[in-house]
Amino acid sequence: MKHLESALKQENQWWKYLLVLLIGFLGGQIIGAIPLVVAMGIGAARNGGNIVTPDNPMDLSAYGIDPNLGLVLMVFPFLVMLFISILLIKAFHKRSFREVINGGGVFRWRRFWKGFLVWGVFAVILLVASLLFDRENYELNFQLSKFIPLVIISLLLIPFQAGTEEFFFRGYLAQGVGSWTKKRWLAVLLPSVFFALLHCMNPEIKEFGFWTMIPSYILFGIVFGVISILDDGIELAIGVHSVNNILSSIFVTSKSSVLQTPAMFIQKEVDPSGEFWGLLAVSIVFILVVSYKSSWNYQILFSGIQQKKEEHPEED
Template sequence: MKHLSRAFDGENQWWKFVVVILVALGVGQIVGAIPLIVVMGISIAKNGGQVATPENPMDLSAYGINPSLGLALMVIPFIVTLVLAIVLIKSFHQRTSKDVVNGGQAFRWNRFWLGVVVWGAIMLILFFAQLAISPEELEFRFDPAAFIPLVFVAVLLIPIQSGTEEFIFRGYLAQGVAGWTKRRWAVILIPSVLFALLHAANPEVKEHGFWMMMPSYFVFGVAFAITAVLDDGIELAIGIHAVNNTLGALLVTSKESAIQVPALFFQQETDPVKESLVLVLSSVVLLVVFKLILDWDFSVIWKKIEPESV
């Protein structure tokens, strides 16, 4: 298993990870946000400076910005972050993007699409079950003129956002933790905690509370991390994350959603406890399905990462 053992290369100093992550995330988010700020400024100026502050700061339509355009602008910081991360990792660690993804192999598209198909199927089953059991919870709001452009933007760009997060947390940071601790369980837990904290500013957290939402982000992060550890690379996790965010944007939105777009359905009220329980159960199902398909051995999680396994 080469993905985590790739960290034993003499370039795993903690300060390098601090510099790379702070610069990639900090500069990437600031520079990447410039197009959004410019468009927002132009839109506000066109409205004579009269803009109602939205309850959800991610609702760019309040500033007169087309939701699909707004979604595209929100992905730009992730593109800049990914490019910066790849360049900085090469400079500081002498590792290529392939090294970070799976230890040096070509990108395994079959794994990516497996993640998309399996988690996409689970999401659709849960969605249609909710629609059948509690149709009153969902309000159908199909607008072809708004939805069709959204499909193109979501399918093309949201996977970049998801892939960037996986590259940094389940790829790069996981290798750092592997080199420092030599423990796979630490590789699963530590990046998952940081992944959850990264989402602490999301509108859902403001709506439902920090301690209500953090377990959900943490559980999802753990599911991603387990797939990366057992599959010796992050392609599965990228596929799961990408289809989760893409289908989530296209199917259902709510007033506190982090992605405010004209989805097919609008959910007036959300139950974070029920959604957390569903997420835990569906994550377990996901891992069981992958075990059956890929013949995973979960005991690997408790085994020490050996440098000589490179």
């Protein structure tokens, strides 16, 4: 094991993590939001200076912004945040991008694509089942001229959004928690809670309530954390997170969704509780399938974190 252990030899003062997280997040939100503010200003000018406040703040079409352009503008702050954070982590911790990913080895693309494809298959099966058994709850919204650009933008940019979140929570923050507590299960649990709290501003929280949606976000975080610990790196989690968000962007949206895109279907009524149990079932099946192929040792989750000799994950 190398991913969490690699951080033990480096500087892990709590205030450095706090500064990196705050500066990275605020820098991404302030600098990265400049194009969005400009686009909103142009939209307001075209509307005679009137500022419209939509029920869902993620619905940028209310500001006269094309939904596909809106998706680009929403992802851009994540790119800025990732760039700033890589520089800060190198300066404060002397830790490289690859060390945060898997302890210092090459980026394992096969792990990424394994997570992307396996989770993608299960998610599509769940979506098709939902469409078949709850057909009246979905409205066809297919517009070829908007759908093709949406697919291209989603495939190219959403992995950066998902990858940034995994870099922060299952990479950087998990290494910090692991270096402080020396316990892997806490390196799964605590970043998952922070991951959930980061999504408190999502419109789904406003629509369905904090205690309804937070368990789903925590479950997602725990799944990503568990597979990162077992796989000794975050490439698999990046793949899963990426395909999950891409499929959500392309195929299904709703009035309360954080992804307001010209998706193929509009979901009229969302059942958060039902979706939670569907997510749990897919997560269990996914972990069982991937662990069978990867020969994971689940006891690692409850083992201590100790400094070991140099070793790096290899591409397989």
